[in-house]
Amino acid sequence: MSLQVQKNPIMVNVAYAGILFVCVCGFLGLLSNGKTTDWAMTNFLDLWIFAVAIVGGVVAISMGARSPFIIASGAVGIFVALTATQDTLVRYLSLSALLFAIGMYGMVKSRNAVRVLMSIELMLNAVNINLIAFAKFIDPAEVKGQLFAIFILTVAAAEAAVGLAIVLSVYRNTSTVDMNKFDLLKW
Amino acid sequence: MxxxxxxxxxxxxxxxxxxxxxxxxxxxxxxxxxxxxxxxxxxxxxxxxxxxxxxxxxxxxxxxxxxxxxxxxxxxxxxxxxxxxxxxxxxxxxxxxxxxxxxxxxxxxxxxxxKEDITPRGADAVIFTLAPIVFFAPSIIGILPILAAITNNHPLFAITNLPTGIFFVLASASIPLVALVMAGWSSNNKYSLVGGLRAAAQAISYEIPLVLSLVTVCLMAGTLDVVKIAQQQDGGFLNWNILGGGALRGLDAAIATALKNQDWAPVIQAFYPYGAASFVAAIVLIFCSHILLGLYLTGACAEINRIPFDLPEAESELVSGYNTEYSGMKFAIFFLAEFTNLFIVSCIATVMFFGGGDNPFPQWFLDQLPLAGIQAGLGSALSFLINDMRLVDPDTFWAAIWVIIKVYSLVFFAILIRGTLPRFRIDQLMDFGWKRLVPLSLIAFLLVVFARVLVVSHGY
Amino acid sequence: MEQYMMLHDYVSNAAAETALFYLISIFAIIMSVGVISDRNVIRSGFILIGVFGAISGLFLLLQAQFLALAQVMIYAVGITLVVVIALMLTNPRSEKDTSYENEPVSKDGSPISPFQRLRLIGPAFVGILSFFTIYTAIRSESWIASGEQVSPDNVRVLGTALTTTYSLPFEFASVLLLAALIGAIMLAKAERPTPVIEIGIDE
Incomplete structure (x- = not known):
């Protein structure tokens, strides 16, 4: 039999996108308590930006775009659209949230244990941005946020050392670093 | 003869x-x-x-x-x-x-x-090109705070003075390590790879005594700012950090008072308030600062891959280590950066240990000489250059001359080491780093912490 | 420093800061996407160093000079170690990291069911959900910035706080580091074969 790789049927993805769009609209409709869409547009602009970005991403996948490109352009687009009119502090916090989410995505998605460690480092750094932004904007006199960031740096260093040692010893026992194959304890 | x-x-x-x-x-x-x-x-x-x-x-x-x-x-x-x-x-x-x-x-x-610029087949082209840049750029950036210190805080260079000066220099000095691993990995050559890995292991091990020795000097000085550290050591070699971080400042002041035919005992009392304990502390400080200089020079030699520690590019074993596959402009950049790093390391030693742009003669010695008349004469003769054209800044000029002499003497010392010592073996290197230098630097740190309280030194 | 006042006026105004912020943060976002989606683990390690460089640039914008430099110093060394370990554990020629293949078909060639497709987009769902949650939390709060400036000498403030108010956490951090050091050595130490004890040969 011919093992030709079947491309994604575009219509399925568009259908997914439509369902998602309807869900978001319904959510907005619930929140707006039956008022007009104007109200939703003014009060839930962020949510609309989200919905548009997600729908755009799904459509782009169905057109055959590569996923890193979609994630990068979507993340940058969402970030700029959401923070363009905000305060400086909210900008930093949003950036930190975005980097945290990217790290979370990488941690859940990747199979390589070393890359999982890298994603965790990314998440810890995102938290550091948060703390230092707070130190500058909320508590500039005795920069407590920077203190906590120092402690987080310490913990991150310890975590990296122990994590790498664990990965090393796992590699020694199973000669792989694929997370899906660490199932010795699976029952 | x-x-x-x-x-x-x-x-x-x-x-x-x-x-x-x-x-x-x-x-x-x-x-x-x-x-x-x-x-x-x-x-x-x-x-x-x-x-x-x-x-x-x-x-x-x-x-x-x-x-x-x-x-x-x-x-x-x-x-x-x-x-x-x-x-x-x-x-x-x-x-x-x-x-x-x-x-x-x-x-x-x-x-x-x-020469032709070659990227070997199978190499990761982007990282292969980035590696020399990442290796070279920190040496330009890292020299900037030192620049303010060695020009005696000249107004044009004062902008490069940072409150975290020496920490900035150390941070930018740790970046080239990444470039070595990048170069080693991306060349698609096993000798390069081994060279890069050796560089990583060596730089990580020797960064600890290097940083600890400079931190101890900062502790004696009480500041991270290189300009302040350089200015503290003004007034002759007795004030330099190599002699205990200002532990002999009291002696300097006492000699100056004695030469003016005044009573020097109260000066000694003021600088060494705890009697015999203070003198012991001063001797400990002097001893420790010599150890610190040795630790710094050793660590710095290892950081910049100079000869006793040049395992990453050991030509008898690894062809040329991480830069085996480089040619033309990229190799030139590696080469440039290595020698610039040697210069920067000597600059840091000059500022941290040898008084920066300070002349080695104590002020009371210079007062004996008829220098003031000569200086005034020169000043009026060159008034056009100094005041109108602003071609010469008298403060910066002499500081720069002294810095040049000191720095190139240290470079000469490094070359002498290169001509004298054979290369380490990798296990000897690790042994020496972790079992000798790290404990020694910790001990020196502790001794300085206790001793500097007993003497009125720079950071008191 | 009066001679630089004019330049200072131009550089430190809010527009330049905003432009710098967006430049650095877009760089950081693109690089971090590169970290999680590059096929080669080693190259993604090098990209991660770029992300950390960008983040320390953000710290400089936030006037946290000490932390920016500590970030560079710790991560330039730390992540290089990660990369080196990754180098030792993977063979890029034989072991392709296939987790980023967009797998539209299952192994035997049949079209996958919607449930399997859901499993594929699961990580994306987790990422989007976490961003959405945090962002909602951020926007539901009205942040009141105190209009003061961070003192330029905040290294001194940090040092004083670490050795007085926060000295106990500081000690705990050092104990943690020591424990991590010993633990890492214990875990990573190569297991030696149990020594065969022979009695009565010497003496």
Whole structure:
């Protein structure tokens, strides 16, 4: 039999996108308590930006775009659209949230244990941005946020050392670093 | 008397010639960009735009002078190293290009720039290209705070003075490590890879004693700011950090009072308030600071892969280590960065241990000499240059001369080490780093912590 | 420093800061996407160093000079170690990291069911959900910035706080580091074969 790789049927993805769009609209409709869409547009602009970005991403996948490109352009687009009119502090916090989410995505998605460690480092750094932004904007006199960031740096260093040692010893026992194959304890 | 006196004389001539060839252009460029052009612009009652241009020119001066300085300096250092090594091993050294080999490295540089730039097959092209840049850029950035310290905080260079000075230098000195691993991995060559991994292991191990020794000096000085550290050590070699971080400052002051025929006992009492304990503490401080200098020089040698620690590019085992596959411009950048790093390391040692731009003679000794008259005479004679053209800044000028002498002496010392010691083996290297240097640096740190409380030193 | 005042006016105004912020943060976002989606683990390690460089640039914008430099110093070394370990554990020629293949078909060639497709987009769902949650939390709060400036000498403030108010956490951090050091050595130490004890040969 011919093992030709079947491309994604575009219509399925568009259908997914439509369902998602309807869900978001319904959510907005619930929140707006039956008022007009104007109200939703003014009060839930962020949510609309989200919905548009997600729908755009799904459509782009169905057109055959590569996923890193979609994630990068979507993340940058969402970030700029959401923070363009905000305060400086909210900008930093949003950036930190975005980097945290990217790290979370990488941690859940990747199979390589070393890359999982890298994603965790990314998440810890995102938290550091948060703390230092707070130190500058909320508590500039005795920069407590920077203190906590120092402690987080310490913990991150310890975590990296122990994590790498664990990965090393796992590699020694199973000669792989694929997370899906660490199932010795699976029952 | 000295059998190789002619060779020493030739080496001294080469050094003198090249130091002029380096520093006159640097001087000219920084004067033209930082003083002369803004003076012309502001002399014509400019609008805000032109004044902004003058400001930008002033701000760009440190970077421009560094950019002029680095290639010239690397060309000199290569020749210096080859001729000095030839002197130690009783050879001739390069002596064909130009009068007595004076232009050898200029010819080498032209050759390197004309060579073909090759990226090997199977190499990761992007990282292969990025590696020399990542290796070289930190040496430009890292020299900036040092620049403020060695020019005695000249107004043009004061902008590069940071409150976290020495920490900045150390941070930027740790970046080249990444570049070595990048170069080693991306070359698609097993010798390069082994070289890169060795560089990583070695730099991580030796960074600990290096940083700890400089941190201890900062502890004695009570600040991270390199300009403050340099200015604390003003007034003769008794104030330098190499002699206990100001532990002998009391002795200096006592001699000065005794020469004025006053009672020096209260001065001693003021600087060493705890009697015999203070004297013991001063001796401990002096001893520790010598140990710190040794730790620093060892760690720095390992950081910049100089000879006793040049395992990453051991040519007898690894062809040339991480830069085996590099040619042409990229190799030239690696080469440039290595010699610039040697210069920077010597600069840091000069500022942290040897008083920066301070002259070694104590102030009470200079007071005995009829220098003030000479200085006044020179000042009035060169008044046009100093006050009108602002070509010479008397403070910075003498500081710069002293810094040049000290730094190139330290470079000479590094070359002497290179000509003397054989290369370590990798396990000896790790042993020496972790079992000897790290405990030693911790012990020195602890001793300094306790001893500096008993003496009125710099950071008291 | 009066001569630099004019330039200072131009550089430190809010527009330049905003432009710098967006430049650095877009760089950081693109690089971090590169970290999680590059096929080669080693290259993604090098990209991660770029992300950390960008983040320390953000710290400089936030006037946390000490932390920016500590970030560079710790991560330039730390992540290089990670990369080196990754180098030792993976063979890029034989072991392709296939987790980023967009797998539209299952192994035997049949079209996958919607449930399997959901499993594929699961990580994306987790990422989007976490961003959405945090962002909602951020926007539901009205942040009141105190208009003061961070003192330029905040290294001193940090040092004083670490050695007085926060000295106990500081000690705990050092104990943690020591424990991590010993633990890492214990875990990573190569297991030696149990020594065979022979009695009565010597003496």
């Amino acid at each position: 000295i059998p190789n006196a002619p060779e020493i004389g030739k080496l001294a001539f080469i050094i003198a010639f090249w130091i002029c060839a380096i520093f006159l252009p640097v001087w000219a460029v920084s004067w033209a960009v930082g003083v002369f052009l803004p003076m012309i612009i502001e002399g014509q009652n400019p609008g805000p735009e032109l004044a902004l241009v003058a400001d930008i020119l002033r701000t760009a001066t440190p970077i421009l002078s560094v950019l002029v300085f680095i290639p010239l300096n690397a060309m000199f250092m290569v020749l210096y190293e080859r001729r000095a090594l030839a002197l130690f091993t009783v050879r001739m050294g390069p002596n064909r290009v130009g009068p007595d080999g004076l232009l050898q490295t200029a010819a080498d540089a032209v050759k390197l720039l004309l």
